[in-house]
Amino acid sequence: MVSEASVVSEARQPAFVLVRPQMGENIGAAARAMWNFGLDRMRLVAPRDGWPNPASVAMASGAGRLLDGAVLSDDLPGAIGDCDLVLATTARVRGLTKPVYSPEAAMRLARDRIAAGGRVAVLFGPERAGLENTDVAQANGIISVPVNPEFPSLNLAQCVLLCAYEWRRATQEVADVTVEMAGADWASAIEVEKLAEHYEQRLEEAGFFFPDHKAPAMKLTLRNLWSRMPFTREDVKTLHGVMRQMVRWKDRS
Structure with missing residues (x-):
């Protein structure tokens, strides 16, 4: 077996340990889930169908490096x-006295321990029944996902994905909201102001602000509308063009 150190990245990270996994396809799917979030330290404990397993390669879909570097025990x-x-990841009550962490809290703990020079392993049980009590007893803590209590079973790769995602969140800056500008620039305040003036002028000419005593409030409402909308420069140009075309159409009729 190729040693783990020869193919994994330099980033310090936890090892994800698949304990007695049953199907090669699920090992491949777990590898793909890990690599989606930059994790590449996979360890395998007594895979049912032996190792290497050709069925895992196709399912890994580009994450084959994890399979090549997987450490077999x-x-x-x-x-x-x-x-x-x-x-240890588990959804079942075990009757063991151990701290129980959410995936988010567990990965923060893993991050802090690794930053302090420690080594961390996260255990995932076989597909049919998960980890046994003898497995969980060897862990320092439990990771429990808040799933539907009437249907708590998670696919192996799903559980790996959840933990890998929380690791990414714990170690990378993740923006709550981003805007894809597609090459556009935001309109400046003066550009929005000129747009507001253009519409106000044309609407005034069209008699929109009626009756007179309501005109100030109507104009204020429109100004507030323009200012709170996130316009790009292209948006502003388009809206100027809309109004110009409407005026041309009116003049022709």
């Missing part, structure tokens, strides 16, 4: 022996 102690923080 015969048992769980061998997979986590170098780690000082081990977190």
Whole structure:
């Protein structure tokens, strides 16, 4: 087996440990989910169908480097022996006294431990029934996803994806909202002001502001409308053109 260190990135990150995974396809899907969020340290404990598994390659869809670098162990102690923080994912009540973290809190904890020089492993159980109590007993804490209690089962790759996403959020700046400008520029205040003046002038000529005593409030409403709308320069040009064309059409009729 290729050693983990020979193919993984230099970024410090947790190892995702798939414990007794049953299907190669699910291992490949988990690899893809990990690589979506920049994680590439996969460890495998006693895969049911052996390893390497050709069925995992197609499902990995571009994340084959994780499969090439996956570290294979015969048992769980061998997979986590170098780690000082081990977190086990499970949705079931275990009867074990351990701290239980949300995925978000767990990945923040993993981030802080790794930043302090520690090594972290996150355990994911086999597809049919998840981790056994003997597996969870070897972990320092539990990661529990707030799923529907009437249907708590998560696909292996889904669980990996959730944790990988929270790792990304914990370690990267993620903007709540961005705007795709598509090459456009925002209109300046003076450009919006000129647009407002253009419309106010033409609407005045058309007798829109009627009756007279309501005109100031109507103009104020329109000015407020223009100022709160996020116009691009192209938007402003288009709206100027709309009004000019309407005036030309009126003059022809």
